[in-house]
Amino acid sequence: MNAEKKIEKKYVETPLMKQYYSIKAVHPDAILLFRVGDFYETFGEDAIKASGILGITLTRRANGSATYVELAGFPYHAIDTYLPKLVRAGERVAICEQLEDPKQVRGLVKRGVIELVTPGVVLGDNILANKENAFLASVYFGRQTTGVAFLDISTGEFYVAEGSESYIDKLISNLAPKEVIYQRGYEDRFSDAFGSKLYTYRLDEWVFSEEVNREKLCKQFGTRSLKGFGVDHFTSGLSAAGAILYYLEFTEHRDIAHITSISRIDQEDYVWVDKFTIRNLELFSSNGAREKCSFADVIDRTLTPMGGRLLKRWIAMPIKDPVKIGERLDVVDKFVRDADLADVVREQVALVGDMERIASRIAAARVTPRELVQLKNSLFAVELLKAALESTDDAQLHALAGQIDLLEGVRDRIAREIYPDPLNNQIQKGGVIADGVDPELDDLRRIALHGKDYLARIQQRESEATGIPSLKISYNNVFGYYIEVRNAHKEKVPETWIRKQTLANAERYITEELKEYEEKILGAEEKMLVIEQRIYADIIDHISRSLSHLLRDAAVVARIDCLQSFARLACERRYVRPVLDDGKLIDIRQGRHPVIETLLPVGEEYVPNDVMLDDKEQQIMMITGPNMSGKSALLRQTALIILMAQMGSFVPAKSAHIGVVDKIFTRVGASDNISQGESTFMVEMLESASILNNISDRSIVLLDEIGRGTSTYDGISIAWAMVEYLHNHPSAHAKTLFATHYHELNEMEQMCPRVKNFHVSVKEMGNQIVFLRKLERGGTEHSFGIHVARMAGMPVSVVSRADEILRNLELVYGNNEIVPSRSIKNRGKKPSPSVKEAAENGAPQNMQLSMFQLDDPVLVQIRDQIKGLDINSLTPIEALNKLNEIKKITGI
Numbered sequence: 080m081n082a083e084k085k086i087e088k089k090y091v092e093t094p095l096m097k098q099y100y101s102i103k104a105v106h107p108d109a110i111l112l113f114r115v116g117d118f119y120e121t122f123g124e125d126a127i128k129a130s131g132i133l134g135i136t137l138t139r140r141a142n143g144s145a146t147y148v149e150l151a152g153f154p155y156h157a158i159d160t161y162l163p164k165l166v167r168a169g170e171r172v173a174i175c176e177q178l179e180d181p182k183q184v185r186g187l188v189k190r191g192v193i194e195l196v197t198p199g200v201v202l203g204d205n206i207l208a209n210k211e212n213a214f215l216a217s218v219y220f221g222r223q224t225t226g227v228a229f230l231d232i233s234t235g236e237f238y239v240a241e242g243s244e245s246y247i248d249k250l251i252s253n254l255a256p257k258e259v260i261y262q263r264g265y266e267d268r269f270s271d272a273f274g275s276k277l278y279t280y281r282l283d284e285w286v287f288s289e290e291v292n293r294e295k296l297c298k299q300f301g302t303r304s305l306k307g308f309g310v311d312h313f314t315s316g317l318s319a320a321g322a323i324l325y326y327l328e329f330t331e332h333r334d335i336a337h338i339t340s341i342s343r344i345d346q347e348d349y350v351w352v353d354k355f356t357i358r359n360l361e362l363f364s365s366n367g368a369r370e371k372c373s374f375a376d377v378i379d380r381t382l383t384p385m386g387g388r389l390l391k392r393w394i395a396m397p398i399k400d401p402v403k404i405g406e407r408l409d410v411v412d413k414f415v416r417d418a419d420l421a422d423v424v425r426e427q428v429a430l431v432g433d434m435e436r437i438a439s440r441i442a443a444a445r446v447t448p449r450e451l452v453q454l455k456n457s458l459f460a461v462e463l464l465k466a467a468l469e470s471t472d473d474a475q476l477h478a479l480a481g482q483i484d485l486l487e488g489v490r491d492r493i494a495r496e497i498y499p500d501p502l503n504n505q506i507q508k509g510g511v512i513a514d515g516v517d518p519e520l521d522d523l524r525r526i527a528l529h530g531k532d533y534l535a536r537i538q539q540r541e542s543e544a545t546g547i548p549s550l551k552i553s554y555n556n557v558f559g560y561y562i563e564v565r566n567a568h569k570e571k572v573p574e575t576w577i578r579k580q581t582l583a584n585a586e587r588y589i590t591e592e593l594k595e596y597e598e599k600i601l602g603a604e605e606k607m608l609v610i611e612q613r614i615y616a617d618i619i620d621h622i623s624r625s626l627s628h629l630l631r632d633a634a635v636v637a638r639i640d641c642l643q644s645f646a647r648l649a650c651e652r653r654y655v656r657p658v659l660d661d662g663k664l665i666d667i668r669q670g671r672h673p674v675i676e677t678l679l680p681v682g683e684e685y686v687p688n689d690v691m692l693d694d695k696e697q698q699i700m701m702i703t704g705p706n707m708s709g710k711s712a713l714l715r716q717t718a719l720i721i722l723m724a725q726m727g728s729f730v731p732a733k734s735a736h737i738g739v740v741d742k743i744f745t746r747v748g749a750s751d752n753i754s755q756g757e758s759t760f761m762v763e764m765l766e767s768a769s770i771l772n773n774i775s776d777r778s779i780v781l782l783d784e785i786g787r788g789t790s791t792y793d794g795i796s797i798a799w800a801m802v803e804y805l806h807n808h809p810s811a812h813a814k815t816l817f818a819t820h821y822h823e824l825n826e827m828e829q830m831c832p833r834v835k836n837f838h839v840s841v842k843e844m845g846n847q848i849v850f851l852r853k854l855e856r857g858g859t860e861h862s863f864g865i866h867v868a869r870m871a872g873m874p875v876s877v878v879s880r881a882d883e884i885l886r887n888l889e890l891v892y893g894n895n896e897i898v899p900s901r902s903i904k905n906r907g908k909k910p911s912p913s914v915k916e917a918a919e920n921g922a923p924q925n926m927q928l929s930m931f932q933l934d935d936p937v938l939v940q941i942r943d944q945i946k947g948l949d950i951n952s953l954t955p956i957e958a959l960n961k962l963n964e965i966k967k968i969t970g971i
């Protein structure tokens with residue numbers, strides 16, 4: 080370590096490295112891309128990391144015999160390729176530029192960090208995904224509540240909320256931020272509340288000062304208070320929101336005029352869809368997944384990036400107000416019924432570019448000429464869209480049209496002043512501002528243009544005068560315009576020409592005339608660039624004044640895009656309009672799974688099913704059925720249909736009546752939290768506990784194979800108790816679909832009047848079973864697990880051994896099931912066998928006493944008679960023999 084320090088010290092001695100280390104000291108946790116000439120260089124630890132992530136060569140720069148520093152760099156123009164890779168790898172990247180023109184300065188050039196790119200603060204198109212928000216979240220643990228704010232700097236969307244930590248956790252799952260900032264010192268609390276998978280950054284407590292942050296926000300929005308945004312009463316929420324503005328400054332993102340407002344997220348407005356449900360319903364594909372077959376992928380018919388992003392939010396945050404849902408459905412309905420209107424709308428929406436991201440790039444003065452042209456085209460399309468909506472007699476559509484601002488001033492200015500197809504996409508290179516905008520620019524262009532003819536004329540004249548046919552006039556940066564002559568004609572070159580360069584088979588010369596011309600033309604080029612840049616900056620400044628209108632238009636287009644997407648899907652897939660109300664009934668007729676039905680092989684039809692739930696007759700549907708029969712699919716499709724209805728979409732069913740739901744809870748299958756040190760079963764119990772603790776009478780609960788992760792007895796007991804709890808809860812009759820392999824639970828129907836048994840039907844054909852996938856009333860007796868094992872290609876010996884064991888067990892218990900757990904079944908039901916009965920029926924060798932009830936008379940007697948014997952390992956027959964022996968000896 081000491082040796083390394085020494086090495087660094089030596090480097091500090093060179094002026095360049097001294098400068099490097101002083102800048103690096105300000106950004107110790109970022110990879111510093113240090114601009115040196117045409118290269119970005121990284122040093123030391125940064126170089127080791129960068130070379131690993133980017134696959135670029137790592138070298139050691141020697142400094143004397145014993146000292147070195149690692150070095151890895153890449154050409155500056157490759158930054159668009161390399162920066163996204165570093166950020167995607169979760170690195171923070173500080174871009175350090177030369178702030179002076181090296182040609183103009185002697186000695187060391189001034190350098191400074193111009194931008195700190197972190198996973199949550201990204202503006203570059205090449206890092207951002209089109210249809211995905213890139214939120215930065217900020218969490219503040221306040222005294223009373225926890226506050227949270229979300230900002231997507233690339234679109235200007237800014238939200239604030241506060242509440243319990245589990246609510247904030249839900250919001251974090253809904254908006255999936257790329258980075259979360261929070262107070263230093265709260266590390267344990269943060270990971271307890273939100274897990275350890277998020278990319279986080281900690282800031283000092285003072286950054287979250289409520290008072291300072293209120294002021295900061297008002298300044299940003301140009302208002303006196305935050306009342307107008309309806310967020311004035313938030314305290315910890317505003318602490319979190321202000322910290323975001325601080326963080327933007329900290330990362331050198333100061334051009335944020337596009338952040339014009341903040342909206343609050345109210346818990347009461349949205350359906351509770353937590354991270355378990357997002358995962359269990361496979362709402363979104365995980366990052367980097369190749370196969371795009373999540374729910375979001377399958378239903379997305381949006382045509383704009385804005386629409387795509389909004390759709391994701393609608394999926395994760397469905398709404399609860401039947402009136403608002405009805406407003407969305409009305410528009411979808413209109414598009415479904417009026418195909419011509421839908422076509423016109425689609426045609427125009429498809430022409431609209433990413434107005435939100437363009438707005439952010441205008442604010443940061445990074446917008447490219449082609450993006451401006453795209454903005455102009457978008458505004459023309461928006462005009463036609465508005466006209467199409469106004470041409471209808473629909474009040475909703477009129478209201479939407481009313482929110483559209485045509486921004487003619489902006490649109491016409493771009494149309495007038497920027498070439499429709501700019502020659503360059505960088506204003507620095509010119510060829511962007513149209514003719515006729517600036518008389519001086521036009522004049523200079525004429526000179527430059529005629530210059531070309533002029534050069535062509537000189538070339539022709541000299542060629543004729545010297546008799547050198549291949550003579551060519553070209554330009555390079557070193558000595559400007561020159562005449563190139565092939566060696567074969569060297570002798571014909573006039574004496575007045577000045578030789579500048581000798582190539583392998585040619586010579587290059589300059590002449591007085593060319594020099595003069597060069598000064599004139601180069602001066603013109605430079606002047607033109609200055610003028611073009613000035614006009615461009617003025618156009619951007621003009622548009623900057625309309626950013627809030629631009630963003631409002633973008634929001635309307637996004638909304639229309641989502642609604643047309645729903646309509647298109649409804650037509651493609653024969654979806655129907657759901658009926659929503661405040662009632663407690665859920666009645667889905669012939670519902671289908673929106674994803675599975677699209678993935679079935681050709682020729683296979685999805686089997687639709689009915690699901691009816693209410694709070695009086697049928698609160699809990701207990702669904703049994705063999706493995707693979709379709710239980711999970713049925714559970715998920717029910718949740719998805721409810722979610723779609725509350726998003727405002729049509730649904731895959733023949734009809735659907737949905738009494739609005741406030742929370743969708745799901746507990747399905749294994750989880751991936753095992754890496755965090757929790758067992759599968761622990762995760763199952765944690766999730767189940769969270770469900771039971773949060774249900775209301777408007778909730779829908781999906782429980783799939785609860786108890787599977789533990790022993791049969793424990794599993795059945797827990798499952799049974801959970802159903803009882805759901806059924807008997809005094810105030811919350813949460814509607815529940817309960818899929819299980821434990822047929823014993825069918826007995827609950829007799830004890831709990833709102834529990835109803837169903838099974839997914841199959842047909843047995845010899846050794847095979849055929850899945851009919853139809854949901855039918857009543858329970859089942861068989862698991863067919865061994866059939867499924869056979870179908871899966873298990874070795875024949877295993878399958879037949881399993882068959883044999885099953886038959887033994889059936890023999891012992893006299894029915895199909897092994898459930899000695901009489902604490903559950905005792906309630907007026909036929910008891911499971913006792914140790915004595917089991918022994919007399921010839922219990923198999925693998926049956927141990929631990930499987931019986933603790934108060935079994937044989938067990939009690941043995942325990943009383945033989946202290947210290949490990950009776951659990953005995954079989955029932957051994958136990959009975961032992962007991963008889965003892966009785967003989969003791970004579971009891």
Ligand SMILES: Nc1ncnc2c1ncn2[C@@H]1O[C@H](COP(=O)(O)OP(=O)(O)OP(=O)(O)O)[C@@H](O)[C@H]1O
Binds near residue numbers: 705707709710711
């Ligand atoms: N209604 C249906 N129509 C057509 N195919 C279906 C239907 N339901 C399910 N399937 C198909 O059957 C497969 C298995 O369904 P699912 O996973 O729901 O079974 P399961 O009963 O939950 O099984 P297990 O108990 O083993 O988890 C699905 O992946 C799907 O391809």
